[in-house]
Amino acid sequence: MTEATTPTTSPITTGVALRLHQVRRAFDSLPVITSFSLNVDAGEFLAILGPSGCGKSTLLRLIAGLIQPDSGTVSLSPADTKFQTAYVFQDPHLLPWRTVLENAALPLELMGVDRAPRLAKAHAALADVGLTEAESRYPAQLSGGMRMRVSLARALVTEPRLLLLDEPFAALDEITRFRLDVSLRSLWLERGMTVIFVTHSITEAAFLADRAIVLTGKGGIVKLDRRLNLPRVRNNDLRVNPQLALETQALLTAMEEES
Amino acid sequence: MRTALRKAVPAAIPFLAITIAIESLVRAGWVKAWLVPPPSAIFQTIVRDAPELFRALAMTSFGALTGFALSAAFGIAIAVYLSSSRAIQQAFYPYAIFFQTVPIIAIAPLLVIWFGYGLRTVVASAFIVSIFPVIANTLSGILSTDRALRDLFSLYGASRSATLWKLSFPAALPQILTGLRIAGGLAVIGAIVGEFIGGQGLGAVVDVARTQQRTDKVFAAVLLASFLGLALFGLINLLSRVVLQRWHASEQN
Numbered sequence A: 001m002t003e004a005t006t007p008t009t010s011p012i013t014t015g016v017a018l019r020l021h022q023v024r025r026a027f028d029s030l031p032v033i034t035s036f037s038l039n040v041d042a043g044e045f046l047a048i049l050g051p052s053g054c055g056k057s058t059l060l061r062l063i064a065g066l067i068q069p070d071s072g073t074v075s076l077s078p079a080d081t082k083f084q085t086a087y088v089f090q091d092p093h094l095l096p097w098r099t100v101l102e103n104a105a106l107p108l109e110l111m112g113v114d115r116a117p118r119l120a121k122a123h124a125a126l127a128d129v130g131l132t133e134a135e136s137r138y139p140a141q142l143s144g145g146m147r148m149r150v151s152l153a154r155a156l157v158t159e160p161r162l163l164l165l166d167e168p169f170a171a172l173d174e175i176t177r178f179r180l181d182v183s184l185r186s187l188w189l190e191r192g193m194t195v196i197f198v199t200h201s202i203t204e205a206a207f208l209a210d211r212a213i214v215l216t217g218k219g220g221i222v223k224l225d226r227r228l229n230l231p232r233v234r235n236n237d238l239r240v241n242p243q244l245a246l247e248t249q250a251l252l253t254a255m256e257e258e259s
Numbered sequence B: 001m002r003t004a005l006r007k008a009v010p011a012a013i014p015f016l017a018i019t020i021a022i023e024s025l026v027r028a029g030w031v032k033a034w035l036v037p038p039p040s041a042i043f044q045t046i047v048r049d050a051p052e053l054f055r056a057l058a059m060t061s062f063g064a065l066t067g068f069a070l071s072a073a074f075g076i077a078i079a080v081y082l083s084s085s086r087a088i089q090q091a092f093y094p095y096a097i098f099f100q101t102v103p104i105i106a107i108a109p110l111l112v113i114w115f116g117y118g119l120r121t122v123v124a125s126a127f128i129v130s131i132f133p134v135i136a137n138t139l140s141g142i143l144s145t146d147r148a149l150r151d152l153f154s155l156y157g158a159s160r161s162a163t164l165w166k167l168s169f170p171a172a173l174p175q176i177l178t179g180l181r182i183a184g185g186l187a188v189i190g191a192i193v194g195e196f197i198g199g200q201g202l203g204a205v206v207d208v209a210r211t212q213q214r215t216d217k218v219f220a221a222v223l224l225a226s227f228l229g230l231a232l233f234g235l236i237n238l239l240s241r242v243v244l245q246r247w248h249a250s251e252q253n
């Protein structure tokens, strides 16, 4: 199946659309993002590439509302998206004193959901990432890949309509990363949320996303904005597909001009 | 139990070696017995004066433990309060540091004037010298909470108190326990100093024995005080292990 315009199953959520308009943000009077504009469609899978320090994490934090722009607007639609954004960091950042299940249930706990329903949802989210067996273990007893899966389950447990990931698999070995890429892509297909994925890996961006943007080193200006012409359902066979190589090549060229 | 024994044996070897060395030096006449009593004499004193010494030990233990418990409770509470805002920290933290620099020997007579002879002076002295490490460690533990996790908590609308009790405080536990471990030893020292002036327990035994030139009894009391410090340290270590067993790397071997 290639380039289907509709998902195979009906998704359980609808993604949010995102609009950044002339966003500016400085830290200690040093501008990091200058006049940044971007539109993302509902349900889109967008990858963001760019050199280290160009402001990718700052952009995600702005989108998540963790920091506010100095000027310009960040708007989501529909706008009533309280608790509808989830964030995955480069490292799993689990609470070491909680079991896997309690970690996955944390967002619901903070939102005030009762114990029984939140544990049921956490259980389901862990099943989605293939981790039901490890539920009662502690993070210290897991491998790096398993911990990242817990982190992913914790993000999915609220059924977010916008999932932000900041180099989530960068610290993992390649095989584990490939597996998680495939898991993430199929989770996205099932759920229909909007995904923004920041990565340093050009091949990972091409493998995962439907659209990739490359930022320049100064002020987070969009250097390249490209739709990726690849099948909708993706598994590891795609990694040796010449079509992926072509897309990777296009992104690489933009990145090389950049540095 | 086995592992406890295996750990105790290496520590006991230097103790035995030093004991034997001092005993031989004194018996050979190289060191005067009234300067450094031979360990055998100290042991005899402990046995002979057991009722008096152990009653004194019990009093000192009570004073030190009460002072320590107050330090732990107030120290943690104060640190939690200080962590709530930078302005509060700037206003009050200097006074916490001031507590640490108070020369306890110099103000002990003042404590007697305020609290009278007896337990209250001892507890106050133990409290004053042991609270600072609890405050400092708890505060730095709470303030060094992982930024990503704080972001996560705010993303899901966690209140300040939820963030404190579900994130910062448990994350600070290893550091809090380190503070308590230091405070335990200091509380014993503070209690003894209080007893020097306040007149009871092992501190008083040392003071009286000193005026009588009874170095054997001084050593006997000091030895018991050290064991009290060690016991308290061991107790806090045990507590650490129970609290942190599953997640703190330093407790995992």
Ligand SMILES: Nc1ncnc2c1ncn2[C@@H]1O[C@H](COP(=O)(O)OP(=O)(O)OP(=O)(O)O)[C@@H](O)[C@H]1O
Pocket (backbone or CB within 6 Å): A027, A028, A032, A050, A051, A052, A053, A054, A055, A056, A057, A058, A059
């Ligand atoms: N809270 C902050 N305070 C001060 N400066 C900041 C802060 N956050 C980011 N910066 C600065 O903003 C710039 C961009 O940082 P950002 O983390 O967004 O880059 P990045 O593209 O994510 O880099 P990397 O690929 O290394 O993760 C850096 O120069 C950084 O020092």
Ligand SMILES: [Mg+2]
Pocket (backbone or CB within 6 Å): A056, A057, A058, A166
């Ligand atoms: Mg970053």
